[in-house]
Amino acid sequence: MTLAQQIITVAMVILATMLTRFLPFLIFPAGRPTPKYVQYLGKVLPSAVFGLLIIYCLKNVSIFTGSHGLPELIAIVLVIALHLWKRQMLLSIAGGTICYMLLVQFVF
Amino acid sequence: MLFEHTEELYDAAGTGGGTEIFMTGEQIKPRKRSEIRRAFRAAFPHTIPIFAGFWFLALTYGIYMNVSGFSFIYPMLMSITIFAGSIEFVTVNLLLGAFNPIQAFAMALMINARHLFYEISMLEKYRGYGWRSFYLIFGMCDESFSINYTAVIPKDVDKGWFMFFVTALNHFYWFSGSTLGGIFGSLIHFDTKGLDFVMTAMFVVIFLEQWLKEKNHTSSLLGLALSLICLIAFGADNFIIPGMLAILILLTVIRRPLEERISSAADITKETEKGGEQQ
Numbered sequence: 001m002t003l004a005q006q007i008i009t010v011a012m013v014i015l016a017t018m019l020t021r022f023l024p025f026l027i028f029p030a031g032r033p034t035p036k037y038v039q040y041l042g043k044v045l046p047s048a049v050f051g052l053l054i055i056y057c058l059k060n061v062s063i064f065t066g067s068h069g070l071p072e073l074i075a076i077v078l079v080i081a082l083h084l085w086k087r088q089m090l091l092s093i094a095g096g097t098i099c100y101m102l103l104v105q106f107v108f
Numbered sequence: 109m110l111f112e113h114t115e116e117l118y119d120a121a122g123t124g125g126g127t128e129i130f131m132t133g134e135q136i137k138p139r140k141r142s143e144i145r146r147a148f149r150a151a152f153p154h155t156i157p158i159f160a161g162f163w164f165l166a167l168t169y170g171i172y173m174n175v176s177g178f179s180f181i182y183p184m185l186m187s188i189t190i191f192a193g194s195i196e197f198v199t200v201n202l203l204l205g206a207f208n209p210i211q212a213f214a215m216a217l218m219i220n221a222r223h224l225f226y227e228i229s230m231l232e233k234y235r236g237y238g239w240r241s242f243y244l245i246f247g248m249c250d251e252s253f254s255i256n257y258t259a260v261i262p263k264d265v266d267k268g269w270f271m272f273f274v275t276a277l278n279h280f281y282w283f284s285g286s287t288l289g290g291i292f293g294s295l296i297h298f299d300t301k302g303l304d305f306v307m308t309a310m311f312v313v314i315f316l317e318q319w320l321k322e323k324n325h326t327s328s329l330l331g332l333a334l335s336l337i338c339l340i341a342f343g344a345d346n347f348i349i350p351g352m353l354a355i356l357i358l359l360t361v362i363r364r365p366l367e368e369r370i371s372s373a374a375d376i377t378k379e380t381e382k383g384g385e386q387q
Binding site for chain 1: 189309
């Protein structure tokens with residue numbers, strides 16, 4: 001990517017992020033109830049988006065070649081186990097990441 | 109801790125920001141400077157837990173950008189202007205990939221869609237402070253929302269300044285951590301191969317938190333399944349937008365039954381809770 005392309009990419013991200021912050025103030029006047037459909041999306045959309053983001057993170061893992069996705073699988077299981085055990089966000093993230101780094105550097 | 113309480117927050121989003129009426133103009137003001145100082149002293153303790161969480165993730169983000177080949181200018185400017193953790197991590201990947209501004213826009217929109225609902229619940233609270241209102245809206249994040257939405261602000265503390273300092277301190281923690289990570293990332297002498305997994309781990313934890321809080325897992329499972337199908341069908345570089353559209357369309361189509369299920373699941377839990385209390 002050229003510098004100009006990088007700037008455009010970051011600018012698009014800023015624009016979209018600003019839109020999510022300012023839009024409600026522009027379209028919903030104070031003191032009026034939010035449309036039901038918007039409330040519904042507010043409840044159900046986040047879970048689905050986080051599911052999508054997990055797949056996005058794993059999009060380049062190939063199951064049939066290389067390490068067959070095993071380091072990812074092991075590290076994710078560890079993240080889940082740590083989180084169910086202590087429910088400390090930082091511990092789960094740090095533990096999983098360190099485990100993954102050790103796996104890809106020394107085992108696979 | 110960073111993304112805690114999300115479900116309650118979304119629920120709260122529907123109910124609006126309460127019925128508070130602002131009286132900033134009518135309040136009897138002592139001297140302005142002491143008023144600002146008092147608001148800072150009231151706000152600061154609320155942000156201390158956020159400091160630890162933000163610094164951990166922000167430092168990692170800065171280091172991640174550094175080892176991905178970007179100067180500290182990138183995390184520095186991005187942490188100020190975007191100020192939304194998840195999408196900043198994703199943007200590193202976007203910058204490393206092929207130029208695709210529409211995908212960048214769509215991803216930022218979907219990932220940060222939750223801001224819409226935070227802002228909706230703050231419509232009343234954040235209005236009426238002039239330039240500070242602008243900053244409060246601009247600086248919205250999970251953490252500032254959870255403090256500003258729930259904190260009991262003492263009567264003698266100016267609400268506008270209190271919320272301003274909560275937002276500004278959190279913004280500063282994120283900015284300083286990202287910048288320092290970006291600067292000192294090059295001084296790290298251990299092998300950083302595999303550090304990018306921090307993003308995966310983060311989303312797995314957030315997903316898990318949602319999962320543990322929600323009564324009905326339809327949406328979580330749909331998100332995983334539809335994205336996976338689109339990944340197989342469209343390939344790693346092109347699956348995001350079809351995946352998002354598929355999620356939006358399907359959630360819209362199944363709205364009626366899903367809403368019924370969610371409310372009946374909530375009823376069942378209430379009943380079992382009641383039953384438990386009686387025993």
